[in-house]
Amino acid sequence: MTYYPLLFLAGFxxxxxxxxxxGGFACALGADPRGAGATSVRHVLYNTGRLTTYCFLGGLAxxxxxxxxxSLGLRQDLGTTxxxxxxxxxxxxxxxxxxxxxxxxALSFFGLRGWHRATNSFGGSTLVISLRSLLRTPGYxxxxxxxxxxxxxxxxxxxxxxxQAASTVDVLSGILTMAVFGLGTFPAMLAMGHxxxxxxxxxxxxxxxLAGGFILALGLVTLGRGILPMAALHGSHNxxxxx
Amino acid sequence: MTPAAVALxxxxxxxxxxxxxxxxxxxxSCRFCCYGCCIAHQVKSGSGDASEAAWFLVxxxxxxxxxxxIMLFSLLVYSGAFNGPDRRxxxxxxxxxxxxxxxxxxxxxxxxxxxxxxxARQGRLTSSALIVLGxxxxxxxxxxxxxxxxxxxxxxxxxxxxxxxxxGRYLEATGRARASRDLAPLLAAERELATVVEGAQEHRRxxxxxRAGMLIRVxxxxxxxxxxxxxxxxxxxxxxxxxxxxxxIAKSVGAPVLAGSIxxxxxxxxxxxxxxxxxxWAQICRSVREALRQSSRTQRIADRLVGVFVPIVLALAxxxxxxxxxxxxxxxxMLIALSVLVxxxxxxxxxxxxxxxxxxxxxxxxxxxxxxxPGALEALAxxxxxxxxxxxxxxxxxxxxVDLASDGVAEEEVLARLAGLERHSExxxxxxxxxxxxxxxxxxxxxxxVRIVPGRGLRGHVHGETVAAGSAAxxxxxxxxxxxxxxxxADEMASTGHSVVFVGWCENARxxxxxxxxxxxxxxxxxxxxxxxxxxxLGLMVTLLSGDHAGAAAxxxxxxxxxxxxxxxxxxxKRAALDQYRERYGAIAMVGDGLNDGPGLACADVGxxxxxxxxxxxxxxxxxxxxxxxxxxxxxxxxxxxxRSTxxxxxxxxxxxxxxxxxxxxxxxxxxxxxxxxxxxSSLMVVxxxxxxxxxxxxxxxxxxxxxxAAQTASEPQPREQxxxxxxxxxxxxx
Numbered sequence: 001m002t003y004y005p006l007l008f009l010a011g012f013x014x015x016x017x018x019x020x021x022x023g024g025f026a027c028a029l030g031a032d033p034r035g036a037g038a039t040s041v042r043h044v045l046y047n048t049g050r051l052t053t054y055c056f057l058g059g060l061a062x063x064x065x066x067x068x069x070x071s072l073g074l075r076q077d078l079g080t081t082x083x084x085x086x087x088x089x090x091x092x093x094x095x096x097x098x099x100x101x102x103x104x105x106a107l108s109f110f111g112l113r114g115w116h117r118a119t120n121s122f123g124g125s126t127l128v129i130s131l132r133s134l135l136r137t138p139g140y141x142x143x144x145x146x147x148x149x150x151x152x153x154x155x156x157x158x159x160x161x162x163x164q165a166a167s168t169v170d171v172l173s174g175i176l177t178m179a180v181f182g183l184g185t186f187p188a189m190l191a192m193g194h195x196x197x198x199x200x201x202x203x204x205x206x207x208x209x210l211a212g213g214f215i216l217a218l219g220l221v222t223l224g225r226g227i228l229p230m231a232a233l234h235g236s237h238n239x240x241x242x243x
Numbered sequence: 244m245t246p247a248a249v250a251l252x253x254x255x256x257x258x259x260x261x262x263x264x265x266x267x268x269x270x271x272s273c274r275f276c277c278y279g280c281c282i283a284h285q286v287k288s289g290s291g292d293a294s295e296a297a298w299f300l301v302x303x304x305x306x307x308x309x310x311x312x313i314m315l316f317s318l319l320v321y322s323g324a325f326n327g328p329d330r331r332x333x334x335x336x337x338x339x340x341x342x343x344x345x346x347x348x349x350x351x352x353x354x355x356x357x358x359x360x361x362x363a364r365q366g367r368l369t370s371s372a373l374i375v376l377g378x379x380x381x382x383x384x385x386x387x388x389x390x391x392x393x394x395x396x397x398x399x400x401x402x403x404x405x406x407x408x409x410x411g412r413y414l415e416a417t418g419r420a421r422a423s424r425d426l427a428p429l430l431a432a433e434r435e436l437a438t439v440v441e442g443a444q445e446h447r448r449x450x451x452x453x454r455a456g457m458l459i460r461v462x463x464x465x466x467x468x469x470x471x472x473x474x475x476x477x478x479x480x481x482x483x484x485x486x487x488x489x490x491x492i493a494k495s496v497g498a499p500v501l502a503g504s505i506x507x508x509x510x511x512x513x514x515x516x517x518x519x520x521x522x523x524w525a526q527i528c529r530s531v532r533e534a535l536r537q538s539s540r541t542q543r544i545a546d547r548l549v550g551v552f553v554p555i556v557l558a559l560a561x562x563x564x565x566x567x568x569x570x571x572x573x574x575x576x577m578l579i580a581l582s583v584l585v586x587x588x589x590x591x592x593x594x595x596x597x598x599x600x601x602x603x604x605x606x607x608x609x610x611x612x613x614x615x616x617p618g619a620l621e622a623l624a625x626x627x628x629x630x631x632x633x634x635x636x637x638x639x640x641x642x643x644x645v646d647l648a649s650d651g652v653a654e655e656e657v658l659a660r661l662a663g664l665e666r667h668s669e670x671x672x673x674x675x676x677x678x679x680x681x682x683x684x685x686x687x688x689x690x691x692x693v694r695i696v697p698g699r700g701l702r703g704h705v706h707g708e709t710v711a712a713g714s715a716a717x718x719x720x721x722x723x724x725x726x727x728x729x730x731x732x733a734d735e736m737a738s739t740g741h742s743v744v745f746v747g748w749c750e751n752a753r754x755x756x757x758x759x760x761x762x763x764x765x766x767x768x769x770x771x772x773x774x775x776x777x778x779x780x781l782g783l784m785v786t787l788l789s790g791d792h793a794g795a796a797a798x799x800x801x802x803x804x805x806x807x808x809x810x811x812x813x814x815x816x817k818r819a820a821l822d823q824y825r826e827r828y829g830a831i832a833m834v835g836d837g838l839n840d841g842p843g844l845a846c847a848d849v850g851x852x853x854x855x856x857x858x859x860x861x862x863x864x865x866x867x868x869x870x871x872x873x874x875x876x877x878x879x880x881x882x883x884x885x886x887r888s889t890x891x892x893x894x895x896x897x898x899x900x901x902x903x904x905x906x907x908x909x910x911x912x913x914x915x916x917x918x919x920x921x922x923x924x925s926s927l928m929v930v931x932x933x934x935x936x937x938x939x940x941x942x943x944x945x946x947x948x949x950x951x952x953a954a955q956t957a958s959e960p961q962p963r964e965q966x967x968x969x970x971x972x973x974x975x976x977x978x
Contacts, residue, residue: 049308056311059318066322145304148311171322175315 004180007161010214011184042143047189049147054158054182055175057151061166062174065094069169091169092226098167099223105160106216160215167222251430251535302350303409309347310402313340317399337396341389344398348382351405368553370588376557377584377915378404384577395574397915404585404919411923415594418930422598422937425605426535428466428484432503432528437468437519440512450502453519461511470502470522471513478509485523486611486869503527530613534604537616541890542596549593556587556905563909578915582908586918587901591929595893598933603886610942611869612879619865623849623880624887628828629778630821632835632843633789633799636853636873637771642672642742642763644679648732649759655685657759661746663688664703664712668695672744675763696720698790698813700744709755710748714792723747724756736762737794765795767802770874770944775803777877781884784828788817788843817843834876835864851876878942889936893929900925 069090151158161181165174252275316336319325325333355371362369381401388396436447440458450468453459458474461467467480477495484503491507494500500513503524519525538546560583567576600617607614614620631637649657662680665673666687680687690710693703699720700713711721715733718725725745733743741762749755775785787808789796796810809820817833821843824831833840833847836854844850845863852863854870868875904921907913913921 049304052308052311052315055315059315063318063322139301141301141305144308145301148304148308149300171318175319 004176006214006218007164007177007180008184010157010161010218011181012187013210013214041140043190045140046143046147046150047186049144049149050151050185050189051147051179051182053148053151054161054178057158057162058165058174058176058178059171060174061162062168062171062177065091065166065169065174066171068094091167094169095167095222095226098163099219099221099226101163102160102215102219102222105157105163106212106219157215160219164218164222167225251532303413306347306351306402306409307406309343310351310399310406313343313347313402314399316340316343317396320396337389340396340398341386344382344385344402347402348378348405351402351409352378355405355408368557370549370553370590373553373556373584373588374404374408377581378402380577381581381915384574388574397574397578400578400581400915403916407916407919407923408588411590411926414923415590415926415930418927418934419594419598419601422602422933423605425609426531426601428503429531429605429608430528431466432522432525433532435466435468438462450519450525453515455515455517457515459513459515461506461513463506463508463510465506467500467502467504467506467511467513469513469515469519470517471500471515473498473500473511474514475512476509478511479507480504481507483609485527527608527613530615531604531608534614534616535601537618539596539600539616539618539621541621541894542600542617545592545595545894552587552592556584559587559905559909560584567911575911579908579911581915582911582913582918583905585915586904586908586913586922588922590922591897591900591925592894594926594929594933595897596890598930599886599889599893599936602933602936603882606936607866607879607882610875610878611872612875613867615865615867619849620883621887621890622830623832623851623866624883626783626830626832626849626880628784628786628824628831630786630788630817630824630831630833630843630847631775631805632817632833632840633787633791633796636834636836637787637799637803638765638767642675642765644675644761645741645764646736646762647759648729648761650726650729650757652758654759655683657746657761658683659685660688660690660705660710660748661712661744661761663690663705664693664701664710666690667693667703668701672742672763676761698816705748708749708752710746711755712744712746714743715745715757718745718747718757721747721755723754726757729757729760733760733762736760737792739794742791742795767799768871768873772803774874774876775805778880779804779806781877781880783880786824788812788820788833790814790817814840814842818846821846834873874944875942882936882939885936885939889933893932896932897925897929900928 161178165177168174168177316339320333320336325336352375355375358369358371359375363372378401381397381404385396385398385401432450435450437450437453438460439446439448439453440460445460453469457469459467459469459471463478466484473494473496475496477493479491480494480500481489481491482501482504483489484505485501499516500506500511501524502519502522560580563583564576564580567579571579596617600620603620604614604617647654647657658676658680661676662685665676667690677687688705690703690705693701695701696711696713696717699717700711702709702711702713702717702721704710709721711717711723715725715730729745733745736743741764744761744763745757746759746761747755747757778785784807785805787796787800787803787805789799789808789810790812791810793810796808800808809816812820817840821831821833825848830848832849832851833843834851834853835844836852841863844852844865849866850864851866851868853868853873866879868879900921904913904918904925908918
């Protein structure tokens, strides 16, 4: 399965993009006065919270995709043979939508803005204000809560992955998609927490481009999954079909 | 009303109402209208060390963490991930879910439980009771199922319902706070602190403790807390809060400064000229606060409906449960009843009116228009006729003396006596007479016990002998003779549309007579024509009710193009005319200068005073426009209509949504979690719909290009730019 490593890499490269925003948070979360162990716990909690949110979104998206496909299937419920066919049609439609969304977002990483403004609307700014007060709160609850809320911050990378998760049309796959992506962001984010801003902005820009590349690739593949005839994907050897 | 019912929420500035509760934040006792406002306020004000502030977010975050995990596992269970060979782990998963759900329900449900409890002790049921009942039922049922190893688990329902409602209330509160952003500088007067200089020491004191004569230090960027004179320093100020116009005004030593204006760029030492609580800013603050505390008829109806809604929903849920229990197992019947409970939460209905009101009041206030009550806004929106007073409203109110004809007395004596008499009047003509007297170097004759004869003129005594000035009717009432030469001249003057005043007095204990007639010309305000045109364009009938004689009224009526006019009206006659109009047209509005037409303003459904200089507290007007603010009227009307239609849309949405969702839920078509999301979405829709009011354009000065006022206004910044400058100033003030 080449699919999950690709997601992991997208997360990893994408986390250089995150450093701009979330990495700043991770730095601000800072060190615990009780020592390195406590600091690590803080950061692991923060990232766990974030991962949970991602998984939740992924599971929700996958479930939603599943629900959409199933309801499409039920509407045309003329017999069991048709069910799988219509399920497949729904899945393809979702794949097309998700693929297009991912491509649009990938393009925003290459500097074609416009989408960015739409994502940083009312809800986002409110959350950011809210988050600041959490940063300096002692205790282990705060970093966890912070991570959870951080996960909901509007981020094109996350949206792209959620779109991907929806196109998997399965709760478990959706969760896994987001989990793998989230784990991909771990190394950089954990490093940020400990090392601070070691990376030069130049590298961050490269990371952003790289992430854009991965997302573009994923988007194209997803789109292809929806558009290309089944035969081209060799039926049951279809690497994107994991049930 | 109890004090609790009229207090305003610390966060969103709406009335606290029945759901309200008190809490100590940063050592300060605060009242909030709901749990969401409490969280949002703490989040906003929590600057660093206030750990309690962050505690709410921690609660939300950790609660979300737990419920999201519950949701994840539940989703997996539902999607059949543990159906195959992994069936063995299912009991473990169930225990895990219970372990996650217990703290989640405790953490997220506690505020709702507390609210329900405190309301229940007062014998009231609120919407939080529905949420608590619903989620507790799901939790208790699922706990029993875990330990008795049977049935489905609904931990996800219990925790997600709570989480969605917490989130919904939080978002609602942020939206509402945004709605009241415009009001904040106006309401700041009450809690503002002043730096009082006493000898070598400086103390921070609440503004209402400041007395006249105290020295106050004001740093650049601060709001000037009291009216006063500058003792030291020079600066620019922005008096936007008071005048509605954002403009930099240079001030140096000796210049008066207004409370509420922003000290832009220089440190100041000012000497307070009055008590802190008496400044116009403080009065505006009280007036706005009072307006927010009032509720309109629409809102009262909505509140009453919400009040009866909760018990009805409880009953309905019970009926639903009983009905479905006959055909379905208990847990599924319970789930349907639970959906009913959750989906019926009438939060959006309670929110429909107040938020639109506070947005409307705030935006009007930002342009210097003060509203006495939200009801006035709604009445204005429904008005079908608008009546104008002429003098001082449509005209400049600063007439000039253009002609004087006397009968056997010197012009100087006439003017001196008139000036003495009019010194006691606030009427527009008084200023013209004083100006004319000063121009000729005359001293006003000392006049005692001057009385205003409403709608007719003035009378007083000089050395015990009566002197009077006013209309021919006043002369007639006094039994004074009108020399034919004078009345002829007066007719000539009046025929050209000028205001005519007779002056007469008694001399040597003989019967008095009219001795002179003066004519005044009052120029029309440049924006009147465009304003009245705009009002007629908005579908209003416009009439003119003038106390002046027919000639003047006819001239004005013809120039500005009103639908109807009546002249020579005394205040009582205006009142009668308004009553007649009301019978014909329904709701009516009356515009006056707030000085001579108090009864008319009070009698109309909406009394609008323009540029009133009198004490706000004594106003009879429901709406006060700033001085020279007549041109704002079409905009104000548009705003009022927008507010009303927003409220109606909100109510229609909230009720329609509730009814449809309720029906779906009772029929078992709606999952409880979906129901909770739907309800949170409904509140959010109402908030967003109300916030749309924010995006309406600000007022723009009519006909700047065509009107003669163009030359006059060109030197000043245009009103539209003023609005923007004003926002900048506010930003400065906040930062």
